[in-house]
Amino acid sequence: MTIQWFPGHMAKARREVSEKLKFVDIVFELVDARLPISSRNPMLDQLLQQKPRLILINKADLADPVQTKKWEHYFQAQGYLALAINAQDNQGVKAIVPTAKQVLKEKIARDKARGLKPRAIRAMVIGIPNVGKSTLMNRLVGKKIAQTGNKPGVTKGQQWLRFGTDLELLDTPGILWPKFEDPEIGKKLALTGAIKDQLIHLDDIALYGLDFFARYYPERIANRYQLKAEEEALLAPDLLMKITEKRGYKDNYDRGSELVVFDIRQGKLGRYTLDRVEEMESQDETID
Template identity: 90%
Template sequence: MTIQWFPGHMAKARREVSEKLKFVDIVFELVDARLPISSRNPMLDQLLQQKPRLILINKADLADPQQTKQWVSYFKRQGYFALAINAQDNQGIKGIVPAAKEVLKEKIARDKARGLKPRAIRAMVIGIPNVGKSTLMNRLVGKKIAQTGNKPGVTKGQQWLRFGNEVELLDTPGILWPKFEDPEIGKRLALTGAIKDQLIHLDDIALYGLDFFARYYPDKVAARYNLTAEEAALLAPELLMKITQKRGYKDNYDRGAELVVFDIRQGKLGRYTLDRLEELGEADDAVD
């Protein structure tokens, strides 16, 4: 499955990000803890270049906690300061300002040595659609200012928000990239809801999700759908048929596929991480 999607508002957002970078000190890059690599936009490295960056691994409550620890260590080894958070429940939010100050400590020291009056840190919040930017903004500011929604593309424009006296935040729309060269990335993003369902085939995504869970979390599939060990070990197409029939949908496999996809998205099969460090050959030494 190849997904190509670059709406006009995303092209505009990319230009706006490039133009606004000169006004900020640091970029808060949000990624989804369930897919910390696949939810990073590869265009950002070219756009941001040497701009200081804090990677916020959001939705940590939905991800495999051991995998999240490994990804935090991985990003640190890549030279980034990373912090696992759950913006929805305000977990880890208090650590963002200290982390930003740590990333900017050399700049802060230079400004102080030059006799410049301290000012609020200016930060840009950026990430792909549906990664939780608006929820984070609302948590930081302490009131519902940024529009939120459990679907990609809710945030359309840009706005500055004040976070106490220490940080000024610039929100940006979510930006995807024109084409996913790796079809696995497209499937992972689709499974977590980062791509509009109108652009994908839910049955393909359901089969991908079932295959993944059968490989890494087989007990969770069996528990959720009341399957025997033998049934849970079926290949994904047969497994989808079995789940559809057990739920009383008869031969309505589209309905069965929709059930599986939304169960996975809503965490009804438990916590999971789609991006695996072992695929990068890094898992053995990933935890400091």
């Protein structure tokens, strides 16, 4: 299954990001804590070049906390400050401005030495759809200004938002990239809801999710779907059939697939992280 989604407003947004970079001091790059690498847009490195960047690992409440801590260290080893937050519940949000000042400490020192008056940090908030950008804006500003929605594609334009005297934010629409070179990335994004369900086959995504949980969190599948010992070792297709049957859906596997996908998205199988630091470090070593 190949998943592609690159609406016209995303192409336009990519151009606008490039044009607006000169107006900001720093970029806040939001990633989903459940997939900190797969939810990064690989085009950003080319777009942002040397622009200072703070990586915000959002939705940390949904992710495996051990993996989240590892990802913070991983990004720091790559030369970026990273901060785990949960914008929905305002956790970690107050640390954003102090951390941004830390990223910009050299610029702030240069401005002070030149006798320039301190001014608000101007930041661009960027990330793929459904990563929580609008929710973060509303938390920072303290009122509902940015439109939110638990689906991709809500934010279509750009807007400046002021956060006290310390920060001015430029919102941007979520930007995916034109083609997923790795089909697994598309499946990960689809499983977490970053791609519209109308563009995917839920049965493929359900099978991918069951495979993943069977590998990393097998006891959760057994507990959630009340599986017997001999059923826990079933391969994903047979497991999906068994879950569908146990839920009383007979042979309606589309309904069974929808159940599994939404159970995973809603955290009914617990906190999880699809991107594993160990696997990423192994890939890095192979490339080296």
